[in-house]
Amino acid sequence: MKVVDVVCPFCGCLCDDLVVEVCDEKVVKVENGCTLASEKFLGDHRLQSPILREGFGWREIGYEEAISVAADILLAADLPLLYGWSGTHGEAQSVGVHLAEVLGGVIDNTSTVCHGPSILAIQEVGHPGCTLGQVKNRADVVVYWGANAIEAHPRHMSRYTTFTQGFFVKDAHLARTVIVVDTRRTETAEIADEFVQVEAGYDYEILSALRAIVRGREDVISGAVGGVAKTQLIRVAEICKRAKFGAIFFGLGLTMSAGKHKNIRNAIELVEELNRHTKWTISPMRGHWNVYGSNEVFTWISGYPFAVDFSRGIAFYNPGETTSVDILRRGECDACLVVGSDPGAHLPRACAAHLAKIPTIQLDPHVNATTHLATLQIPVAVSGIDAEGTAYRMDGVPIRVQKLVETKFPDDTEVLSAIYRRVREVKGQ
Amino acid sequence: MSGILVRNAFVIDPIKRISGEVMDIAIRDGWVVEDAGPDPVVIDASGCLTLPGGIDSHTHVCGTKVNFGRYMSPEDMRAGRTARRGVMHVTSGYSVPTTFGNSYRYSAMGYTTLLEGAMAPLEARHTHEEFTATPHQDMLANTLFDGNWSVMEAVRDRDIKRVAAIVAWTLSAVKGFAIKLTNPGGTEAWGWGQDVRGIHDQVPHFGVTPAEIISAMIEANEILRLPHSVHLHCNNLGVPGNYRTTLATIDLVPDLNPLRQSLYLTHAQFHAYGGSTWRDIDSRAEAICQAVNGKPIVMDMGQVMFGRTTTMTADGPMEWKLYMLHHNKWSNHDVELETGSGIIPVYYSRKSLVNCVMWAIGLELALLTNDPWQCLLSTDNPNGAPFVKYPEIIALLMSRRYREQEGTLLDPRTSHRTAIFSIDRELSWEEIAVMTRAGQAKALGITGLGKGHLGVGAAADLAIYPLDPDGIDPAVQVQEVIAGFSRTKYTIKRGRVVARDGEVIVEGANATIWSRSDVPSQYDMGQDPAFTEKFSQYYTVRMKNYPVQEAYLPRGVCIRTEAAL
Ligand code: SF4
Numbered sequence: 001m002k003v004v005d006v007v008c009p010f011c012g013c014l015c016d017d018l019v020v021e022v023c024d025e026k027v028v029k030v031e032n033g034c035t036l037a038s039e040k041f042l043g044d045h046r047l048q049s050p051i052l053r054e055g056f057g058w059r060e061i062g063y064e065e066a067i068s069v070a071a072d073i074l075l076a077a078d079l080p081l082l083y084g085w086s087g088t089h090g091e092a093q094s095v096g097v098h099l100a101e102v103l104g105g106v107i108d109n110t111s112t113v114c115h116g117p118s119i120l121a122i123q124e125v126g127h128p129g130c131t132l133g134q135v136k137n138r139a140d141v142v143v144y145w146g147a148n149a150i151e152a153h154p155r156h157m158s159r160y161t162t163f164t165q166g167f168f169v170k171d172a173h174l175a176r177t178v179i180v181v182d183t184r185r186t187e188t189a190e191i192a193d194e195f196v197q198v199e200a201g202y203d204y205e206i207l208s209a210l211r212a213i214v215r216g217r218e219d220v221i222s223g224a225v226g227g228v229a230k231t232q233l234i235r236v237a238e239i240c241k242r243a244k245f246g247a248i249f250f251g252l253g254l255t256m257s258a259g260k261h262k263n264i265r266n267a268i269e270l271v272e273e274l275n276r277h278t279k280w281t282i283s284p285m286r287g288h289w290n291v292y293g294s295n296e297v298f299t300w301i302s303g304y305p306f307a308v309d310f311s312r313g314i315a316f317y318n319p320g321e322t323t324s325v326d327i328l329r330r331g332e333c334d335a336c337l338v339v340g341s342d343p344g345a346h347l348p349r350a351c352a353a354h355l356a357k358i359p360t361i362q363l364d365p366h367v368n369a370t371t372h373l374a375t376l377q378i379p380v381a382v383s384g385i386d387a388e389g390t391a392y393r394m395d396g397v398p399i400r401v402q403k404l405v406e407t408k409f410p411d412d413t414e415v416l417s418a419i420y421r422r423v424r425e426v427k428g429q
Numbered sequence: 430m431s432g433i434l435v436r437n438a439f440v441i442d443p444i445k446r447i448s449g450e451v452m453d454i455a456i457r458d459g460w461v462v463e464d465a466g467p468d469p470v471v472i473d474a475s476g477c478l479t480l481p482g483g484i485d486s487h488t489h490v491c492g493t494k495v496n497f498g499r500y501m502s503p504e505d506m507r508a509g510r511t512a513r514r515g516v517m518h519v520t521s522g523y524s525v526p527t528t529f530g531n532s533y534r535y536s537a538m539g540y541t542t543l544l545e546g547a548m549a550p551l552e553a554r555h556t557h558e559e560f561t562a563t564p565h566q567d568m569l570a571n572t573l574f575d576g577n578w579s580v581m582e583a584v585r586d587r588d589i590k591r592v593a594a595i596v597a598w599t600l601s602a603v604k605g606f607a608i609k610l611t612n613p614g615g616t617e618a619w620g621w622g623q624d625v626r627g628i629h630d631q632v633p634h635f636g637v638t639p640a641e642i643i644s645a646m647i648e649a650n651e652i653l654r655l656p657h658s659v660h661l662h663c664n665n666l667g668v669p670g671n672y673r674t675t676l677a678t679i680d681l682v683p684d685l686n687p688l689r690q691s692l693y694l695t696h697a698q699f700h701a702y703g704g705s706t707w708r709d710i711d712s713r714a715e716a717i718c719q720a721v722n723g724k725p726i727v728m729d730m731g732q733v734m735f736g737r738t739t740t741m742t743a744d745g746p747m748e749w750k751l752y753m754l755h756h757n758k759w760s761n762h763d764v765e766l767e768t769g770s771g772i773i774p775v776y777y778s779r780k781s782l783v784n785c786v787m788w789a790i791g792l793e794l795a796l797l798t799n800d801p802w803q804c805l806l807s808t809d810n811p812n813g814a815p816f817v818k819y820p821e822i823i824a825l826l827m828s829r830r831y832r833e834q835e836g837t838l839l840d841p842r843t844s845h846r847t848a849i850f851s852i853d854r855e856l857s858w859e860e861i862a863v864m865t866r867a868g869q870a871k872a873l874g875i876t877g878l879g880k881g882h883l884g885v886g887a888a889a890d891l892a893i894y895p896l897d898p899d900g901i902d903p904a905v906q907v908q909e910v911i912a913g914f915s916r917t918k919y920t921i922k923r924g925r926v927v928a929r930d931g932e933v934i935v936e937g938a939n940a941t942i943w944s945r946s947d948v949p950s951q952y953d954m955g956q957d958p959a960f961t962e963k964f965s966q967y968y969t970v971r972m973k974n975y976p977v978q979e980a981y982l983p984r985g986v987c988i989r990t991e992a993a994l
């Protein structure tokens with residue numbers, strides 16, 4: 001059976017035009033998706049039942065036992081950390097926040113190691129953004145800054161920007177000027193009309209220089225800034241000012257390099273400056289398919305997009321203190337629940353080491369790096385393949401991911417709800 | 430579920446023409462009934478003003494831009510925090526509270542129904558998700574059509590039936606309640622960093638004017654027989670001299686519906702400015718009220734109250750202009766083929782003459798409109814002020830003395846720029862009841878669902894306030910009025926006591942009310958080549974993935990009509 005208009009639950013592009021062939025409750029073919037999508041749909045090797053660590057080995061257990069073990073671990077903890085969330089649907093994230101609330105724990109998502117600094121910058125100066133279709137239909141200048149779209153978001157350019165035709169941009173290829181700013185000549189840089197190669201660590205200075213030029217103060221700039229010739233900076237600023245509609249997309253190259261949230265703040269302020277001349281928007285290239293959803297869900301329930309600490313009863317937010325990297329590094333949490341993420345693979349070594357020391361529960365369909373640190377793993381259905389729910393695209397557009405095949409696995413929402421119920425029962429609530 | 434008998438209540442129910450009768454109200458299975466059945470729970474309401482549940486017909490509480498207001502404002506989140514307590518979840522936020530924060534605080538004030546003022550169709554799913562997390566009020570969503578490409582093209586082609594068909598398809602796809610136009614044409618122009626400056630300006634590239642969009646939508650709305658009228662946020666919001674735009678807009682409105690207004694003008698305060706700059710701004714509330722009196726128009730105040738708040742609207746270009754004045758922080762979010770939005774935090778100061786004039790205009794509008802059914806109480810929450818300020822607004826409307834007291838704290842020039850201190854009128858309990866529930870129910874067209882009144886067959890949504898109208902003089906006892914309207918003794922929602930003395934005591938289960946107008950098959954836009962092409966060519970979401978699935982409306986209530994097509 002062929003299913004059309006399938007949503008890809010892999011990256012923040014959340015492409016919704018895949019054609020998936022399902023045979024005997026298995027995905028056998030994927031069309032329209034990029035290689036990352038095919039890998040996600042086809043390379044799907046599941047852990048078959050919950051496993052509990054015993055001595056040096058694992059024991060297979062049933063779901064009921066797994067849920068009660070998980071609840072007991074969380075209840076026994078003084079400060080449980082509920083981490084991950086970018087790889088699951090919104091309904092599960094919502095139960096997660098309420099679970100953290102009842103437990104008096106900390107809930108944090110993977111923004112802590114990706115666009116956390118972007119959020120901090122937005123909290124300082126705001127965010128002039130738009131939905132991706134606005135760029136597709138109008139943009140004549142597109143900037144990728146510290147973002148290698150071709151590798152990390154393979155269809156971003158063909159669906160939303162450079163290569164796709166839009167209502168006011170009929171001949172996309174000719175009509176759009178692409179500017180790439182990066183420290184190295186990436187694949188994306190290869191197709192740029194203008195490649196600005198920045199010396200590592202100098203993004204902030206380049207942004208300041210561009211702001212000065214846009215303000216008409218090129219006189220304050222020396223012959224070169226951060227390895228970029230002044231002549232090129234002036235040329236780029238001119239392209240930006242002459243644009244009818246410009247869009248900057250930035251990635252971890254800007255967010256995680258020296259300066260961090262100050263870089264993003266500077267980029268946003270450049271966009272603000274440009275809006276005095278013409279129309280510009282700026283958007284983070286969010287990585288995981290539903291990391292933005294975790295920010296949204298956390299926010300409407302707790303008021304904050306990540307790093308929420310409920311240990312004082314109220315929702316308390318102080319990135320740098322309540323962010324999971326910091327909590328783990330200080331060895332503060334004494335149990336961890338991981339959902340929709342693989343911190344064993346992407347958190348700093350010291351953090352992973354602490355996860356190995358404390359009881360760590362993982363809800364994940366697959367054996368991964370975190371499995372090796374975990375005490376208990378509960379396999380769940382995969383959102384977008386055998387589970388359904390809400391996801392938020394990198395630009396905030398909410399899309400429902402579908403359930404394509406029947407499954408014996410419960411989904412994250414079901415498992416988390418069962419844990420939540422049990423915790424409330426024990427706490428008499 | 431056993432019945433409830435509310436005894437000796439001091440009831441004001443303007444729709445049923447009950448004005449201050451001491452009576453019992455019987456409730457069973459969520460409805461007001463003749464007889465509560467055996468062994469009802471008895472609630473003693475003696476000496477308590479008892480009204481139908483409050484209805485807010487224009488507030489921003491759920492959806493993309495509201496949540497972004499939270500997201501970008503940890504300082505606002507810190508300003509209103511409560512811990513988990515009983516069945517109540519943690520809440521954060523003062524001007525943009527979390528969903529549970531909104532729900533609990535509205536419930537404490539006796540509100541049981543809220544209309545979200547602006548939902549972008551493309552992002553409707555988000556609004557509905559937050560509706561589910563606002564459990565103590567029934568929710569409705571105004572659906573934005575101000576920059577809708579398909580609508581503008583049909584208006585340009587003078588094809589009203591097609592306009593109606595597009596609205597019908599969209600409302601039913603996104604489970605929206607009513608047509609909202611926010612700065613019609615202006616949000617599309619903002620896609621190029623521009624705006625429209627009057628109702629007869631051309632929208633770039635689309636060959637239509639705001640006036641044409643407004644007139645066509647008013648007509649289409651009646652073709653579809655929608656419960657509510659077109660809900661309009663006029664062009665030129667917040668611009669000195671904009672009262673002319675507003676008057677010209679009022680002139681466009683025909684009288685098309687015997688049951689209700691043909692146009693709802695929201696947050697009128699922001700649209701009633703004279704002068705030509707911020708230096709010579711003055712009030713034109715009187716001109717607006719004169720134009721509205723006797724016309725098929727209902728407006729809401731959009732009252733400004735002093736203090737900190739967050740402004741948020743689909744009117745992207747307006748927020749940019751406001752940002753250029755305040756230079757605090759600015760967010761913008763354009764929505765492809767449909768609309769825009771912007772957010773900035775503001776502080777309304779008694780030391781700012783402009784802010785004092787705004788404060789006065791809102792009150793003048795309410796006091797100079799002859800018929801309270803035509804001017805409803807609102808702050809365009811949170812744009813003019815957070816909704817928790819409603820009790821203070823009520824007190825200002827009921828007491829000339831309180832207005833004068835406030836006046837002594839304001840910029841003295843306020844009395845030259847506005848007429849507020851020369852108005853003697855003090856609104857009655859009954860007028861307040863009209864302006865906070867009955868008027869809303871009628872204007873929204875939901876009295877048929879049992880909203881806004883307490884007759885037998887009504888939805889059992891009640892607000893029982895610790896206020897004894899026989900014992901209090903609202904012209905004098907201002908603090909009692911404020912305290913009384915801030916916290917009900919009991920809030921009853923669909924036959925259950927949900928809040929007592931300001932504490933929410935049960936978990937909620939609200940309903941979402943939406944409209945669906947059935948059109949003949951030749952008007953089904955789902956099959957229309959030009960319309961579906963919008964999705965395959967220009968939207969970034971496929972048509973199949975666009976409609977909001979039933980899963981997002983666990984308790985949907987559909988108002989179904991037959992389109993006159
Ligand atoms: S670009 Fe991202 S969302 Fe689109 S198909 Fe590839 S992995 Fe999936």
Ligand SMILES: [Zn+2]
Pocket residue numbers: 487488489546547695696742809812
């Ligand atoms: Zn509004």
